[in-house]
Amino acid sequence: MDVREGLFYTKEHEWVKIDGKIATVGITDYAQSALGDVTFVELPKKADVFKQADQIATVESVKAASDIYAPLSGAVEEINPELDNVPELVNQSCYEKGFFLKMQIEDEAEIKNLMDAKSYKAYLESLAK
Amino acid sequence: MKLIFEKSIDSRTGFKLPECDVDIKFNLSEKYLRKSQAELPEVSELDVVRHFSELAKRNFSVDSNFYPLGSCTMKYNPKFTERVANFEGFTDLHGLLPQVLGASMLCQGALQVVYDVQKLLCEITGMKAFTTQPLAGAHGELTGAMLIAAYHKDKKHKRKYVIVPDSSHGTNPASAAIAGYEIITVPTDKTGCMDFEEFKSKLNENVAAVMLTCPNTLGIFNFRIKDICDEAHKVDALVYYDGANLNAILGKARPGDIGFDIVHINLHKTFATPHGGGGPGAGPVGVSEKLVGYLPIPRVVKRSDATYALSYNRSKSLGYMAAFFGNFSVILKTYAYIMMLGKDGLTEVSETAVLNANYLKEKLKKYFQLDYDRICMHEFVISAVSQLKNNIHAIDIAKYLIDKGIHPPTVYFPLIVKEAMMVEPTETESKQTLDEFIDVMVEIAELAEHNPQALKDAPVTTCVGRLDEAKAARDLNLRWQK
Amino acid sequence: MNFIPHTDKERREMCKAIGVSSIDELFKDITPDLKAKSFELPNGKSEFEVMRFFKGLANKNNVSLTSFLGAGFYDHYIPSAVESLSSKPEFYTAYTPYQPECSQGWLQSIFEFQTAICELTSLDVANASLYDGGTALYEAAMMAIRITGRKKIIVDSGVNLLYRSMLYTYTTNLEIEFKETPVVHGQSSRKDISSVIDKDTAAIILQNPNFFGAIDDHSDIVKKAHELGVLVIQSVYPVALGLIKPPGEMDVDIATGEGQSLGLNLNFGGPYLGFMAAKKQYMRKMPGRIVGETVDKQNKRGFVLTLQTREQHIRREKATSNICSNEALCALRAVIYLSLLGKHGFKELALLNHKKAEFAKGLFDKIKGVEVKKNSPTFNEFTLMLPKRADEIVCKLIEKGFICGFPLGRFYKGLDNYLLVSVTEKRSKEEIAKLADTLEAAL
Incomplete structure (x- = not known):
């Protein structure tokens, strides 16, 4: 399983990349592999505001649907426009081209609720047991 | 294989309509008329027959294949029930007849079918009364959810939750949710049954009902089923029996005796009516004594002169769940099946x-x-x-x-x-x-x-x-x- | 007779293989306190006895009268090939096509049905069918609520009362606000709709032709609704669509209807066929099964159930609907029926129905004391005002061999003298004339 250093993670297998006031959000390699072929991603609209842990998006494969929760509170800054036509980017490049959205970070203190790469790896190992 | 639309040849026809024997000048205004024609295929009757005969060959079916599809009860569908359902005396009857003054005398045989089947299903399940209105299993569940709502509304209860085990059919939580309830899911324990202690801990006076299949989707008969009913009744929550798996317990156990309040039956499973590629099925719902008054209208009743009629006068009824009496021909086949097996x-x-x-x-x-x-x-x-x-x-x-x-x-x-x-x-x-x-x-x-x-x-x-x-x-x- | 092939010897062998001494042992989880307290059913019978019993029951029904009863459910002629093809056991003894490779016959038939419904309604997408016209309308209302996030619905009272009743029953435990608007001079009241529509409205539900038989062009209502972000749902009579403006041509968002008239017997109320079509942008919010086209590894065309993530077996309580089946066999009959009629036959059938009904209107109009309501154009069903209670006239004419229509007082307060008459292609000029004479004599 590909777990990238420098990113933050949630227990729901979302990753977050922090660039100053902007957080980029996607799903992890573990998540895309568990889902299988992604067929559809339902994203929020730009400027929609979410609280940490609110449902923010949905990702679907042929036989599964998963809700995606906001890893941090804030307003949506940008959504990945490619996913509408090419949802398989989530499978092909989950940490880059297959990102879901970018949001403005409202409260940096919330970052401490996220896992770093090391803790996420340990979390994945605990799931495998 | 081509689609029937792709076999279309301009101006070919497959059916002749009756001659127009009236002389009428057409004068509907343009604004009410369709501009584009519906592009239906232009094919001969033989084209249609060959096409759908070829398609038929591309299906597995109970008549041709062993079909051990779990939870679906794909048993053999006896041929005689098809013949019974095709008697013109049944096929040509309009469903509104018994609503029309004097016309219920034109459909006494059909009303008797509905009445008799309700009584037979009561005896088979131990319930007090049945409605044949629900059009499928999931529609029976929705009817059940409406009965649950009607009961608590009448009792002035404010109930928000429905409990389901995690092994349940997806329709159970979906039916309860669409009726306005929130779902509490209880995990399965090591014996394959709903975790009883976990269930008890989730049960309180905000719970409207518990929905269960017994035997459950693992094929296991929950030996604590009576305890579950009793616990639920302590807080005046209702217990719903998803009858998808009734084929396991005919003559052995009856949900009514165990303490269930509401039951739906999938006639297309237990009572051998064909599944028809996904429908029509039928999902009649039975209830215990305390819920009889909430059943949908109209009810088929037998009058003192042994004729059958509809009754609407039920102040607590939840209303219409379907326009008529359910999928009548499926109910008819069920009756014939029960009669032959005994x-x-x-x-x-x-x-x-x-x-x-x-x-x-x-x-x-x-x-x-x-x-x-x-x-x-x-x-x-x-x-x-x-x-x-x-x-x-x-x-x-x-x-x-x-x-x-x-x-x-x-x-x-x-x-x-x-x-x-x-x-x-x-x-x-x-x-x-x-x-x-x-x-x-x-x-x-x-x-x-x-x-x-x-x-x-x-x-x-x-x-x-x-x-x-x-x-x-x-x-x-x-x-x-x- | 119980269709069980086992011999006693085989039963014993099987018990032995399982490791039990008798079948009873397999039921030990059903402890004595859980056992059935009664199971008093009659003994089984032979096929001959069963057949004789049901022949007797069928004969207790009288289907020999000449019928002008419609009210949403119509007596059209069904070509023999419809029955013959749909009774192939490879169709009727199969189940939902979960395994596409051994269900291509079903999947392609449903794909063809979806196409036919799109053509009829002039809309982009259709599902694999729903239970009946009433449940389809309810599902459309719920769909509009999901799409708009609003909870108020305007319902035209020209919508079949049975469907309105079902809609209210199903939503009783939800906080949905319904506003019924009246029918004025046979048509949807623009004035009343304007006075209740607002930005909290999810949808307007209309019917065309409406319950009184009147045809309308709802384009203006749709335009107004869209300005406020309100969706329009139209319940339609599919046979009428051979002639009248389809929902798509009025820019309607979701169309539903009862498909019984497309090759299904009246069957005392069911099984019937609900259909639903919608604009493309709403397809992910649709309920029910949907079949889509795809390919196998050799790039050969095939069909599968698709968009399954909307459904209950995956989404459970978050599904778009609790429905887990469709009315496949009824949908099959409909697509066979429509294929036999074809593009031109479908139009001609509608025209024939309309002309016969117009002829009947002309005759009834000449009867003293009878008024044919003419405020609105009609398709094949129309309203008569009689000088007496319509239900009593219907009752009287049954004795003369006619079911002359539906007494509107049964569903509408204050319309006791109104009769709803339907005329399909099955009614001959002579039958219509004879009904007019008999009615005149009965008044």
Whole structure:
């Protein structure tokens, strides 16, 4: 399983990349592999505001649907426009081209609720047991 | 194979309409008329007959194939019930007749069918009264959810939650949710039953009802079922019996005796009416004494002069669940089936369904993992997890079965068993058919070890190979266009 | 007779293989306190006895009268090939096509049905069918609520009362606000709709032709609704669509209807066929099964159930609907029926129905004391005002061999003298003339 250093993670297998006031959000390699072929991603609209842990998006494969929760509170800054036509980017490049959205970070203190790469790896190992 | 639309030839016709025998000048204003014509195929009757005959050949069906699709009770559909349902005295009756003054005398036979079937279903399930209105199992569940709502509203209860076990059919939480309830899911314990302590801890006076299947989707009869009913009743929550698995307990146990308040029955499962490629089914709902007043209107009643009529005058009724009396011809076939089998025949149905399932389970558990190894009822769930090491999944096993002329079991359900294969042989299958199935499953287990590619390549005997479902969902093409 | 093949010897062998001494042992989880307290059913019978009993019951029904009863459910002629093809056991003894490779016959038939419904309604996408016209309308209302996030619905009272009743029943436990608007001079009241529509409205539900038989062009209502972000749902009579403006041409968002008239017997109320079509942008919010086209590894065309993530077996309580089946066999009959009629036959059938009804209107109009309501154009059903209670006239004419229509007082307060008459292609000029004479004599 590909777990990238420098990113933050949630227990729901979302990753977050922090660039100053902007957080980029996607799903992890573990998540895309568990889902299988992604067929559809339902994203929020730009400027929609979410609280940490609110449902923010949905990702679907042929036989599964998963809700995606906001890893941090804030307003949506940008959504990945490619996913509408090419949802398989989530499978092909989950940490880059297959990102879901970018949001403005409202409260940096919330970052401490996220896992770093090391803790996420340990979390994945605990799931495998 | 071409679509019927692709076989269209300009100006070809397949049917002659009656001559227009009236002389009328057409004068509807343009603004009410359709501009574009509906592009229906232009084909001959023989074109249509050949087309759909060819399509028919591309289906597995109970008449041609063993069909152990778990939870669906794909038993043999006897031919005589089809003939009964096709009597013109039934097929040509308008459903509104009994609503029209004087016209209920034109449909006494049909009203009697509804009345009699309700009584028979009461005796079979131990319920006090039945409605035949629900049009399918899930529609029965929705009716049940409406009854639950009507009951609590009448009692001035404010109830918000419905409890379901995690092994339940997806329709249970979906039906309760669409009726406005929030869902509490209780996990399954090691015995394969809903965790009783967990259930008790979730139960309180905000709970409107508990929805259960018994035997459950693992084919296990919950021996604490009465305790569950009793606990629920302590807080005046209702207990709902999803009758999808009634085929296991005919003449053996009755939900009404155990303490259930609401029951739906899938007539297309237990009572052998054909599944029709996904419908029409029928999902009549029975209730205990305290819920009779809430049943949908109209009710079919027998008057003192032995004639049948409709009754609407029920102040507590939840209203109309369907326009008429449910899927009448399905109800009719059920009546004919119950009449032919009778008391002993129906009891033997369950005995044999359970015998067949246990026989298969015993033979197959040596080759496939069985998470809950105990006596099962009419179905059981095995798993392909032992085959995973060779990258063989339940779906691969399913596809190979198709090549062997066997419809696969239900796969990937219930969700709580990994790589699940849910097998329900039904009572109408002979020992020889079961033995052939066992042989193929043993062959599959061996192939998984020594030649997994053979399973990966299946099916090879069908008109198409494995289809790209991801493409279907991504590049949505839901209709033909010129 | 119980269709169980087992011999006693085989039963014993199987018990032995399982490791039990008798079948009873398999039921040991059903402890004595859980056992059935009664199971008093009659003994089984032979096929001959069963057949004789049901022949007797069928004969207790009288289907020999000449019928002008419609009210949403119509007596059209069904070509023999419809029955013959749909009774192939490869169709009727199969189940939902979960395994596409051995269900291509079903999947392609449903794909063809979806196409036919799109053509009829002039809309982009259709599902694999729903239970009936009433449940389809309810599902459309719920769909509109999901799409808009609003909870108020305007319902035209020209919508079949049975459907309105079902809609209210199903939503009783939800906080949905319904506003019924009246029918004025046979048509949807623009004025009343304007006075209740607002930005909290999810949808307007209309019917065309409406319950009184009147045809309308709802384009203006749709335009107004869309300005406020309100969706329009139209319940339609599919046979009428051979002639009248389809929902798509009025820019309607979701169309539903009862497909019984497309090759299904009246069957005392069911099984019937609900259909639903919608604009493309709403397809992911649709309920029910949907079949889509795809390919196999050899790039060969095939069909599968698709968009399954909307459904209950995956989404459980978050599904778009609790429905887990469709009315496949009824949908099959409909697509066979429509294929036999074809593009031109479908139009001609509608025209024939309309002309016969117009002829009947002309005759009834000449009867003293009878008024044919002419405020609105009609398709094949129309309203008469009689000088007496319509239900009593209907009752009287039954004795003369006619079911002359539906007494509107049964569903609408204050319309006791109104009769709803339907005329399909099955009614001959002579039958219509004879009904007019008999009615005149009965008044």
